[in-house]
Structures are given as structure tokens and as C-alpha cells.
Amino acid sequence: MTVMSFLGAIGAAQKEAMDADERVIIIGEDVEANVYGTTGGGKTRQETGDFVQMYGRNRIRNTPISEEGIVGAAAGAAMTGLRPIVDLSYSSFLYMAMDQLVNQVAKNRYMFGGQASMPVVFRSAMFYGLNTGAHHSDRPYPMFMNVPGLKVMVPSTPSDAKGLLRSAIDMDDPVLTFEACLLWGLKEEVSDEEFWVPFGVARTHREGSDVTIVAISSSVQEALAAADALAEEGVSVEVIDPRTLVPLDRDAILRSVAKTGRLVVVEPAHRTCGAAGEISALVAEEVFDSLKAPIVRVTAPDMQIPFSPSLEKQMYPNKEDIVNAVRRVTGITNPTSTLAAAGN
Template structure:
């Protein structure tokens, strides 16, 4: 039965890509090693054999080149999905994304649009070192014209990807590679999770914890641990940062009076600062304590497993932050 159907996040993404290619002949995928190899993380396994090399395109090692190709294809009415492998590689295509894709709709007064999706894996935890582990959501979210999606579960990974491909704007989908093997309920049908709608993962009354992407799971673990102490934590996953469902977040904090924001990226000028400001502006009269942030220090991600573990926020840091706002 569909209700008992569990897939890993990678399986959910593969299914979404398969169904999108079947549903819309305008959709094609392009990236490095995505054909016969099935992608670096195996998200595109079997797709080239089923749909052919014209719709699942193995690109040369030139992120700037094939991202630019995809921008042009989107302007002609196609629906390209670019597989950038690691999110770090988005820096190699920033001119195409920032100066081209993000600007066309505005500069043409809505006469042109760029229905382009960029998929990339990001985050630390695999000892992939500084050039394959960084979090890029802040630099993407700072560009007007780009939408930003951060799935945390297999269900959302499929539904948000489908919604992103159907959106008329360029959308960046950053997938937490440490959650690729995590299983969860995924409906078999082609469905959308709307962009800009947060998910209240766990209701609570004492503190609101807003956690993004891979940090949703330690936030839920922290909430369970704190429940044993009689502390009721509400956990919210924004799911998309652009657009951001500020209403759901502000309403929650207005009720609980306390907030902790959690993101795996570095602290300075990052997503936690924006979330904290959104809460302060929207729920100031209800706050009983300053908003606390849990995030990585301002360092490149180390290769050493022990050092890497030290920079990734986890359950203990979230528990301590919640206790801090209650104190």
C-alpha cells in the first residue's frame, strides 16, 4: 500500500526525476557522470538507459559551460535540471546563475523567464574536505531572482523537486548528502510540496526551534530528549528559504515566546542571522529571551573526521541552546 511505502532520499529523488521526464517532454537533465555512471551519488541511475542521451546528458567538466547551456535552453521554453554534483561547484557557474538566470525575468518585465533547476549535494560529515563540504545557502539566498529549496526528508525531496521543476523561475535545490540514505514515507504518484510553506515537524509550547535541511533531524532528537525533562519544543522546518514562510515561524514564536535557529552553515552573515532577524521583527513583543543561534564556526570544513565532527552542529548544541533561552 502507498501508506506503507518507504524510500531513501536518493530513491525519492530518482523517482521524481523519472516521473518528471515521463510527464513533460520539455524536461531534460544535464551534468557530469549522470548517464552510464548514474551520478556521483547514484541519483540518476537508470535514467539515461530509459530516456536516452538527449534527455539525460553527460556533460564535460565545465560547470560554467553546461549551466550556461541550460539557461539558454530554459529561455527557449525547455525545463532543464542541472546536476552540479557538489554544491561547492556552484561557484564555477555563478555568472550564469547570478548575472543571467536570476535577472532575465526582471530585466524583461516578465516577458522572459528561466524555468531552470539546479540540483546539488551539500554539507559535511563524509570527510570530503573543504572543497566538497561547504554550505552555500547564504550566498544563494542573497541573490534576488533565485529561489532556494532545502529538503530534509525523502517525502519533501521528491515533492519539492517536482514543484521546483514546474516553477517558472530558477530554483536551487540543495540536498543534504548525509540524509541521502535516510528512509521515509514517499507517495508513488507525481505530487508537489509547495514552495514557501514550512513544515511543523513537532508541535510544542515552550520553545520554537527552526532548523534547516540536515539539522532538522538532530533538532527532533533534541526535542525528544528535552521532552524527558518536561520541556516542550516545537520544531519547524522551513523547507524553502526563498520564499520563506515567515508567517508560520513568527506565529509559533509569538506563542512560545522563545526561539532557537539552527543551520549547518557558518555563523557570520548566514541563514541563522536572517531567521533570527525575521523572528525579532515579527515577534518582538512576545519574546521572553533573545533568539539563540546554533551553527558552524567560521572555518572551512576540515578533512579530519575528528575536527569535522567538532564543527558540525548537533543534538548537544541544540539542547544547550534551548536550555539557555529557558534560563
């Protein structure tokens, strides 16, 4: 085991994939100089240099600022034998390439009757919570959940970031990975062995019996903190991280809600048409009879992100919001009460 940061784990996955398969290339803005910290050599950097020294400019391709061209080139390359990893840096830059992502990447396999395969990964960072203002703070993964043909991953721990990325790179379908910058410095012990985390398999971070919290991306850490606080009040919370939103592990969510009877869904994206709304609808459709209380969503409001630290802080779900939501679904207003005392 090695202690790795979230960002270091992404770099490690990329290095393993570059070593394992010569068809894997990395293209994007500033990837040569390792500006975003995932194309350095990690611990071996002193001896081996950055990726560009290790793999050469044939496979580590600095691009101009031309997102539409970059995404289209990666798509065409993926259709003809390469397995590109595209570093699009900020998630809001995906919009520059919307045509390529939606009309080519997502549709080509389908439109051409299965003739194309599209083994390409698009990485982007959700730079929210760091006072960069409205152009850099987007959490746009729900938009892409709405595009059949794309797969969407939202890792929340270093191990999952590494294992999911390896799976994404080895997959013959296009994957968009959304990486919360708030998690970049998060550290944990990660296996030194190569490993792959499967898509469509949720991770239960904490088991509980009273309430299910489904949390996405950086909200997982907030949910776990909330669960700790609620445990002290005698509320037993189950915390589930879907890890991939397309495909979504419906069974894990439905099983948990069938057990607990209560659901809070937490995510940093906007409220309307978000992943939280989708998961809520799924639960309402499939296990309505299990529900003991209305489902509660904890999300960012349908509002743009302001710059000032004093304004931005309130925009994303935090531990307090989640604790309050759980109290709402459990009907507990007095922190000293327990579910048992409430006769539940």
C-alpha cells in the first residue's frame, strides 16, 4: 500500500495504462509541463522525468486551445486504433466541444450500426469551491448523463479514482470523468498492485439502518461527516457512492432504501435535472412502498456561482445541510431524541 492523493492516484493510473498499452496516448492543453499534476512521474519523477520524458511527444501531445478539434481528433483516433486519454482541464471547457461530444463521440457507434468503437476517456476537473467564479466552477456531469452513448464517472476517493480510471481506459466506450478539485489533496492508502474498479457498482462507504444517503463526488466526504455527527444522536446512516452515474448501480440504491425506508440524495450539481433528481425518481418509481418519508434532495441551487468566498461557500451541500435533511426525513427536530424514542 502507498499513501496517495486523489490527484496522485489519477497520475498513477495514467502511468500504468501508458506502460500497459502503447495505444494509450494523452492529449490536452499543458500536458507536457504537467500543469495539472497528472502527467508527472510521481515518485519516480526524479529519475525518469515527466511523462513526456518517459513516453515521448508522440504519445504525450500538447494541444492548442482548440477543444472542438481536440475532442474530434480523439474520437477519430479512437475509431482507428488509439485509446486516447483527453485532458480537458476545466469541466466548463467541455461546452466548447459539445458538438463533438454529443454528435460524434456519443452517436457514432450507434448511428453506424456498431461499426465504430470509441475507446476514449475525457478527463475534466470541476473547479468549484475554490473562488474561481462562474466560468470555472461548473459541475456539469448531469448534462452528460442525458446523452445516451457516454459513460460518466464521478470518483470520490483516491482508490476509486485510480481503479475507475483504469477501467475507463480499458473500456471500448467513451467515458467522461469528472474530478472534483476539492478532492485533489485527499489522501489514503492505495494498493500498489494494478486494480480495476468496475463501472456500475456502487460503493457502500458506511452501513446503516435508518436513512440512506446517496452522495456524489465531493458530497461523499460531507455525507460521511454528517453520518458521524448523526451517529452521536443515535441515527444510523448508510452512505452510498454510486461512483459511476452511467451506468448507475440501481440495485444497490434500491436495496438500501428498501432496508432503511428513507432517502437523502446529495450532490454538488444544480437541482433541476440533476443526478439527485434522477435517483429520487428511480426510488419513487421502484420502491415507493418502502418509503417512510418523502425523499429529500440536497443540491446546489439553480443559480450561477459567485466569486466572493463569502458568497460561494453557501452554494454547495455541506455537512450541516445533510444533517438537517436527515433530520427532516427522520422527523427528528430535537438532536437529543433518537429514532427509538420517537417510536420508530
